[in-house]
Amino acid sequence: MKKYISIVLLILLFSACQKNKDKATVKETAVAGSATILVDETIFPIIEDVAILFEDQYTRTKINLVSKSETEILNMINNKKGQIAIMAKSLDSSEISYFNKTKKVYPKITEFGVDAIAFIGNKKRSDSTLVLNDVMRFLKGNANSKIKSLVFDNPNSSTVRTLKSLAGINDLPKQNIFALNSNKEVVKYVSENEGAIGILGINWLLQPTPDLEAYTSQVKVLAVENVKVNAKDKFVKPNQSNIADGSYPVTRKLYMLNFQGTTGLGMGFASYLAGQQGQRIILKSGLVPTHFPTRQIAVRDKVE
Incomplete structure (x- = not known):
């Protein structure tokens, strides 16, 4: 019996590892592949919640969250050690111009909440x-x-x-x-x-x-x-x-900054975060979403 249980556990472990491997090797799109996102440590819990639900809905995605301080995130982006960041800070016009001219990328900035x-x-x-x-x-x-x-x-x-x-x-x-x-x-x-x-x-x-x-x-x-x-x-x-x-x-307003320069998984996650589902998660967390999610109300003629 113990031998049988051990074999089952090994099969499940192998299956889980294979799924993660498949996610890492699939071609990256807005709803597939894998991406690493640098997250301001002060807002990490809510982003972790969003990432879990995003992966659950889009099963061919893998979001790797890395918790860092704001200064560390900016240094990593500047040194091309990261392409996607979530922070309690946007970029001013001079910073955008710097990345556009020296890094040859125009950062896409998505506001998604207030904390x-x-x-x-x-x-x-x-x-x-x-x-x-x-x-x-x-x-x-x-x-x-x-x-x-x-x-x-x-x-x-x-x-x-x-x-x-x-x-x-x-x-x-x-x-x-x-x-x-x-x-x-x-x-x-x-x-x-x-x-x-x-x-x-x-x-x-x-x-x-x-x-x-x-x-x-x-x-x-x-x-x-x-x-x-x-x-x-x-x-x-x-x-x-x-x-x-x-x-x-x-x-403070919260932002997702994407320096990928392509329509990859970063864009997909940003759309999810700023869309109905992501904004509902922000609302339920106790923070304030940038766009309050709508609620559909059905009016019935009869009460069953």
Whole structure:
């Protein structure tokens, strides 16, 4: 009996390996073949969900997702070590011109959603609110009794770039500001340090991995002061409705950048991501899709 089970397992393993091999060798089109996509680590969970469903629908495709910081992704694209990227950043006209002239490729940019940068504190923290200007002053090196330390996911991440841009600084102060290696490490650090404030992509809190759930229960998302004049609430949390109406003050648009220069699998995945099915996945994840998916309503004359 054991010998029979072993043979069956070997057959199944061989079959799975053969399917992956076939996907890798099939001619690449918009709905077939294999492609490697560089993904901003701050939004990796949602892109992983989309890729799984895309492969399930188009069975001759294989999407290899590589999680990297924003700076690493841009360096890899620039050095021709990657052709497709998903980031919380687009390209300006000078960057597009650079790739067009020096790399001989005109990047195709697809906007597909909006997310938020979340601020988290230890569950034991007495104050559940945060004044954004306090964070800005702290980033400029000014001491603040309400903030003991700030913790980022990665020194090269999109969250660091966004906060530096908001604060109008080029470099982070060296005192009481830490950059770890991932969003997971931020959550873990804040769960173990009562005075720390963590800064990370909201997607990791909306879709925590099983190994992260034990730590997310020990932190809380802070409501951030809304500085807009007509704000309905003084402090708002980064939930879907507040991201959509712009009342949460730290949001970012999400983009897929394709440098392939051909109509390959990258174009197919971009169409899926920005289409009805992909946008529905974004909506269900708790982020905000660029185009809200329509819902067909059938009106019946009789109730059966």
